[in-house]
Amino acid sequence: MWELKDIIMNIGFLDVLDILIVAYISYRLYMLIKETRAEQLIKGILVLVVATKLSELLQLHVLSWILKNTMTVGVIALLIVFQPELRRALEYIGRTKFIDKSFMGLENEQDVSAAIEEIGEAAFSLSRQKIGALIVMERETGLNEIIQTGTRIDSVITRQLLINIFIPNTPLHDGALVIRGSRITAAGCFLPLSDNKNISKELGTRHRAGMGISEMSDAIAVIVSEENGAVSVAREGKLRRNLNMEQLVELLEKDLKPEGEAKKIFKKGESGIEKILNKGRSL
Numbered sequence: 001m002w003e004l005k006d007i008i009m010n011i012g013f014l015d016v017l018d019i020l021i022v023a024y025i026s027y028r029l030y031m032l033i034k035e036t037r038a039e040q041l042i043k044g045i046l047v048l049v050v051a052t053k054l055s056e057l058l059q060l061h062v063l064s065w066i067l068k069n070t071m072t073v074g075v076i077a078l079l080i081v082f083q084p085e086l087r088r089a090l091e092y093i094g095r096t097k098f099i100d101k102s103f104m105g106l107e108n109e110q111d112v113s114a115a116i117e118e119i120g121e122a123a124f125s126l127s128r129q130k131i132g133a134l135i136v137m138e139r140e141t142g143l144n145e146i147i148q149t150g151t152r153i154d155s156v157i158t159r160q161l162l163i164n165i166f167i168p169n170t171p172l173h174d175g176a177l178v179i180r181g182s183r184i185t186a187a188g189c190f191l192p193l194s195d196n197k198n199i200s201k202e203l204g205t206r207h208r209a210g211m212g213i214s215e216m217s218d219a220i221a222v223i224v225s226e227e228n229g230a231v232s233v234a235r236e237g238k239l240r241r242n243l244n245m246e247q248l249v250e251l252l253e254k255d256l257k258p259e260g261e262a263k264k265i266f267k268k269g270e271s272g273i274e275k276i277l278n279k280g281r282s283l
Helices: 002-009 013-033 037-057 061-081 083-094 109-128 159-165 205-216 245-256 273-282
Strands: 133-137 151-156 176-180 183-189 220-224 231-235 238-240
Touching: 037 061, 109 133, 109 159, 109 220, 109 231, 109 245, 133 205, 159 183, 176 205, 205 220, 205 231, 205 238, 220 245, 231 245
Parallel strands: 133 176
Antiparallel strands: 133 220, 151 183, 176 183, 220 231, 231 238
């Protein structure tokens, strides 16, 4: 009892700071693995650790030897099994922003607004025609490995081109379109599918691919369903479904524009994004 009291009395500012840092890191790591296969693997590891300690206390020598050697080999196995999660964690650390940057390197507010306008118009035109689409917008994390799986385009962003690419039976319609900066970089790209077991069964490959790319990077995916024309946005492994024009624009404005600039666009009369919103309300 007195030892515990002495420990408490000797806790200093640096000790509290140390505890808070460890607690914050533990929380962020938990949020990274939450609702992924890594969560179940962590539970399995904890069971093995507890079983190892119990076997030592109960002097079950054979079982203790097996478990200890399993844990030793398991360190190497963990690096292999947790490769996607480790990569995701390192990318998350690498994306930490010490200096605020605008969407995809576009420093001009008008450039961002024009890109969002074209994407919004194209998405809801495809939605009305019930044509499936998957548009991925690169942000801080590079998507070169994804771009290399498709066909290079390197074109300015226009609604006409976006719509034409996803017209059924055209060469590039069955795949994802990647936007980098102010240009359409590639189309017909293959994306990793999400391993999330909680995704609704009614969602198909296109939605799973959109969620997959948002889990492995900070990219934003706009998805148009070919079954019902519903427009969705995948971001950070989460899916916002059944968006209208105004909601889509607000989401893109929030994530793609520098903080504090997102609201400026709504003060520009009937041009640009405000025109999109008015069209969305009339649908």
